[in-house]
Amino acid sequence: MDIRVQEAAFDLGDEARAFAARQSGMGAVVTFTGIVRDVGGRLDVMEIEHYPGMTERALTKIAQEARARWSLGDVLIVHRYGRLRADETIMMVATAARHRADAFQAAQFLMDYLKSRAPFWKKEHGRDGAAWVAARDEDEVALDRW
């Protein structure tokens, strides 16, 4: 299990390749990547704040829960904080499993929990000022299926 919370940018290709390369006997690797969206060309900076200490604990707990539910070889979570620009990579998860169903489902589970149970907050700075991104009801509802 590899869980990283960092300010620095990371290379999606390098991370995915290294993750896949350290598996053995795993027939499936699924990756998900979150990217800063600039809706309507108004975004200058996306600021991501987190709760050092709790963030790592929460992500570890979510990853452990995924490993308890599905047959997984490994889990990777990388999440950035700080000031990001449009089209920059915010975060990624990767799951490795013998078969694709476990890898897909576990990746979706990780994302659903990470959205509303890991202590990150986004603030959009743009042409119209700055505003905290509100949590969406759908994100809370998404947890019910698990």
Add this chain to the structure above:
Amino acid sequence: MDVLYFAWVRERIGHPRDRVDTQAATVRELVAELRAREDRYAAAFADLSALRVAVDQELTDFDAPLAGAREVAFFPPMTGG
């Protein structure tokens, strides 16, 4: 104990943490004490349904006991990913 604030809660209160001496038995009692401090605290804690709380870095609810707690954090619903 240390009381931490994140995102707009931090902005509304004006700083990221307070060192608090309290006899509060639950998070809700601690909130009542904080509200009574100053208007900006009252504003930050006006609507508890808009807030989440963690005690010693574990998400919990406002009725959680504070016995032995070292760190309490208040923040809006999380928006990771």
